[in-house]
Amino acid sequence: xxxxxxxxxxxxxxxxxxxxxxxxxxxxxxxxxxxxxxxxxxxxxxxxxxxxxxxxxxxxxxxxxxxxxxxxxxxxxxxxxxxxxxxxxxxxxxxxxxxxxxxxxxxxxxxxxxxxxxxxxxxxxxxxxxxxxxxxxxxxxxxxxxxxxxxxxxxxxxxxxxxxxxxxxxxxxxxxxxxxxxxxxxxxxxxxxxxxxxxxxxxxxxxxxxxxxxxxxxxxxxxxxxxxxxxxxxxxxxxxxxxxxxxxxxxxxxxxxxxxxxxxxxxxxxxxxxxxxxxxxxxxxxxxxxxxxxxxxxxxxxxxxxxxxxxxxxxxxxxxxxxxxxxxxxxxxxxxxxxxxxxxxxxxxxxxxxxxxxxxxxxxxxxxxxxxxxxxxxxxxxxxxxxxxxxxxxxxxxxxxxxxxxxxxxxxxxxxxxxxxxxxxxxxxxxxxxxxxx
Amino acid sequence: xxxxxxxxxxxxxxxxxxxxxxxxxxxxxxxxxxxxxxxxxxxxxxxxxxxxxxxxxxxxxxxxxxxxxxxxxxxxxxxxxxxxxxxxxxxxxxxxxxxxxxxxxxxxxxxxxxxxxxxxxxxxxxxxxxxxxxxxxxxxxxxxxxxxxxxxxxxxxxxxxxxxxxxxxxxxxxxxxxxxxxxxxxxxxxxxxxxxxxxxxxxxxxxxxxxxxxxxxxxxxxxxxxxxxxxxxxxxxxxxxxxxxxxxxxxxxxxxxxxxxxxxxxxxxxxxxxxxxxxxxxxxxxxx
Numbered sequence: 140x141x142x143x144x145x146x147x148x149x150x151x152x153x154x155x156x157x158x159x160x161x162x163x164x165x166x167x168x169x170x171x172x173x174x175x176x177x178x179x180x181x182x183x184x185x186x187x188x189x190x191x192x193x194x195x196x197x198x199x200x201x202x203x204x205x206x207x208x209x210x211x212x213x214x215x216x217x218x219x220x221x222x223x224x225x226x227x228x229x230x231x232x233x234x235x236x237x238x239x240x241x242x243x244x245x246x247x248x249x250x251x252x253x254x255x256x257x258x259x260x261x262x263x264x265x266x267x268x269x270x271x272x273x274x275x276x277x278x279x280x281x282x283x284x285x286x287x288x289x290x291x292x293x294x295x296x297x298x299x300x301x302x303x304x305x306x307x308x309x310x311x312x313x314x315x316x317x318x319x320x321x322x323x324x325x326x327x328x329x330x331x332x333x334x335x336x337x338x339x340x341x342x343x344x345x346x347x348x349x350x351x352x353x354x355x356x357x358x359x360x361x362x363x364x365x366x367x368x369x370x371x372x373x374x375x376x377x378x379x380x381x382x383x384x385x386x387x388x389x390x391x392x393x394x395x396x397x398x399x400x401x402x403x404x405x406x407x408x409x410x411x412x413x414x415x416x417x418x419x420x421x422x423x424x425x426x427x428x429x430x431x432x433x434x435x436x437x438x439x440x441x442x443x444x445x446x447x448x449x450x451x452x453x454x455x456x457x458x459x460x461x462x463x464x465x466x467x468x469x470x471x472x473x474x475x476x477x478x479x480x481x482x483x484x485x486x487x488x489x490x491x492x493x494x495x496x497x498x499x500x501x502x503x504x505x506x507x508x509x510x511x512x513x514x515x516x517x518x519x520x521x522x523x524x525x526x527x528x529x530x531x532x533x534x535x536x537x538x539x540x541x542x543x544x545x546x547x548x549x550x551x552x553x554x555x556x557x558x559x560x561x562x563x564x565x566x567x568x569x570x571x572x573x574x575x576x577x
Numbered sequence: 578x579x580x581x582x583x584x585x586x587x588x589x590x591x592x593x594x595x596x597x598x599x600x601x602x603x604x605x606x607x608x609x610x611x612x613x614x615x616x617x618x619x620x621x622x623x624x625x626x627x628x629x630x631x632x633x634x635x636x637x638x639x640x641x642x643x644x645x646x647x648x649x650x651x652x653x654x655x656x657x658x659x660x661x662x663x664x665x666x667x668x669x670x671x672x673x674x675x676x677x678x679x680x681x682x683x684x685x686x687x688x689x690x691x692x693x694x695x696x697x698x699x700x701x702x703x704x705x706x707x708x709x710x711x712x713x714x715x716x717x718x719x720x721x722x723x724x725x726x727x728x729x730x731x732x733x734x735x736x737x738x739x740x741x742x743x744x745x746x747x748x749x750x751x752x753x754x755x756x757x758x759x760x761x762x763x764x765x766x767x768x769x770x771x772x773x774x775x776x777x778x779x780x781x782x783x784x785x786x787x788x789x790x791x792x793x794x795x796x797x798x799x800x801x802x803x804x805x806x807x808x809x810x811x812x813x814x815x816x817x818x819x820x821x822x823x824x825x826x827x828x829x830x831x832x833x834x835x836x837x838x839x840x841x842x843x844x845x846x847x848x849x850x851x852x853x854x855x856x857x858x859x860x861x862x863x864x865x
Binding site: 219220222223226230248250253334335337391392393394395537538541542544545548550551559562563566567569570572 | 616618619620623628632635636637638701702703704721723724725726810811812813814815816826827828829830831832835
């Protein structure tokens with residue numbers, strides 16, 4: 140039933156997007172206008188489309204109007220099965236003209252210099268945020284533009300429960316755990332677990348990176364060089380301990396709960412009070428429920444052990460990449476340039492909400508953003524953010540998500556999980572041919 | 578017309594089979610042996626010797642994977658052999674609706690394994706699944722079929738048996754129907770009970786069907802992947818990983834050389850177990 144509602148909402152949004160798209164003036168068409176319609180194929184995953192299809196559709200309608208470029212969507216599944224599709228299609232030479240895919244470690248693992256158009260010297264790159272460029276660069280060459288806003292990882296909490304119980308946003312991990320217990324005492328589930336989608340179990344660990352970096356500013360480079368390990372770096376081991384602390388405070392069916400189930404649970408009566416997630420949570424809730432429902436929630440950073448150290452770990456959005464082998468590479472670059480232009484971003488912003496600040500210069504956070512997202516601005520202004528580890532190094536263990544599930548379910552202790560993860564990273568390092576891991 | 582004197586066919590008649598077998602089996606096998614000793618990203622490779630094999634065996638989830646694979650292969654094999662035989666005996670006796678029941682038992686086998694996996698993981702959902710709703714209706718507390726690490730593997734095994742027992746039954750039915758009725762008549766004249774007839778006539782004389790079922794079910798169980806992947810993805814954590822799912826995860830992570838090494842190991846492992854098993858079983862067969 141829910142699926143049907145979503146479909147209906149999406150269809151309605153799509154129709155609205157189409158109307159909007161057609162209102163873009165046609166006189167903009169100049170020499171850039173192709174005589175014959177160029178059809179570009181674009182591969183993107185379904186989860187992403189669920190949120191951003193209206194925006195993408197509006198952009199593609201505008202591109203048809205302006206350049207006579209038509210975008211044809213192909214969708215793929217999310218997660219490691221989806222990565223597989225991308226890797227296999229690249230290797231087989233059957234990649235679409237355009238690709239929307241993760242930035243960071245997962246992107247660099249694709250061997251970008253072999254498959255994607257180098258955008259380093261394109262003029263539109265000047266407006267792209269440095270952090271994002273870093274996340275889609277290999278050997279100093281840049282291969283993509285950000286398709287959405289940035290987002291942060293942290294703990295989503297229910298404002299109504301916090302108000303009802305008179306709780307304050309915790310600044311330390313101990314304060315957080317006592318909040319969890321207070322919620323449980325009042326009959327709420329302390330923390331929502333959605334381990335059926337194993338990837339979602341990683342956020343407590345990954346979003347704690349701000350605290351790791353605050354204590355060990357050189358952790359990322361030492362980790363890549365094989366000098367620092369999770370198991371023997373106290374601050375990094377602490378992240379695993381936090382993950383392990385959550386066990387016992389989760390919903391009974393956390394092993395069978397998918398992320399989508401999780402969103403539903405957050406809206407039920409006696410809902411879970413907390414959900415370790417990214418700020419993309421808000422747009423999912425708006426999509427499945429309503430804007431007011433989305434504003435019932437806020438997000439706070441994974442607390443550290445000292446009150447003074449408190450900040451968000453930032454995720455870079457997916458990137459838009461152009462297939463080097465594409466016959467339509469030129470038209471594809473035109474679309475990319477349009478996407479990253481102020482005009483393109485305006486169209487995007489009209490049709491999609493921000494999960495955090497945008498990564499293109501001159502594109503501000505709209506005032507009608509979610510309450511939870513507007514509150515993030517202060518952290519960015521004060522510099523209390525750090526880039527997630529996977530955007531600072533290409534090294535990320537392939538089984539991270541399963542190890543997190545083992546740790547959260549208590550079948551591995553934090554120490555054990557950290558050292559199993561270190562071994563997992565070692566394997567990745569050897570595959571990547573990194574120095575210092577023999 | 579001149580009568581043909583040459584009775585032996587030219588060796589060229591073998592050519593099509595040899596070419597197809599060579600192209601599709603021998604060459605890929607040799608190539609995969611080679612790539613199993615490299616770090617390989619599909620377009621370029623670096624020689625690493627036996628490092629991949631060492632890495633594969635030091636993989637944390639492999640210990641669980643090997644144990645699970647054997648439990649899975651043994652359990653599905655035994656259950657299919659026993660339950661399949663039971664069904665076959667019932668369905669070769671003189672009961673009505675026997676054709677209908679035969680079809681019903683065979684139907685699950687026509688559904689794609691992944692679809693079966695998705696359906697059963699929905700049925701086994703701890704709070705919304707049909708199984709637990711029925712249990713709840715009967716006043717029994719719900720079971721966390723796929724979320725509890727100690728029973729998740731067995732839930733998948735039950736699903737596999739549900740799906741696969743039809744093939745075993747069909748093989749048995751063929752075997753049992755081929756046994757001449759004379760033996761049974763003679764035995765009943767001598768006063769043998771039907772239980773005695775089952776153990777002294779049916780089982781020995783359909784030995785070759787039993788052997789086929791054992792071999793098919795065991796090798797199928799050793800290689801199992803699709804059902805595991807669609808039901809649990811090897812989870813919770815690593816609790817239901819099998820050798821094949823460990824290999825797939827390495828492939829998905831982009832460790833192509835390593836996962837090829839894993840496949841070579843799995844191939845050897847299955848061969849080392851299946852050939853002696855096959856020889857042992859066929860040596861026990863008797864002529865009907």
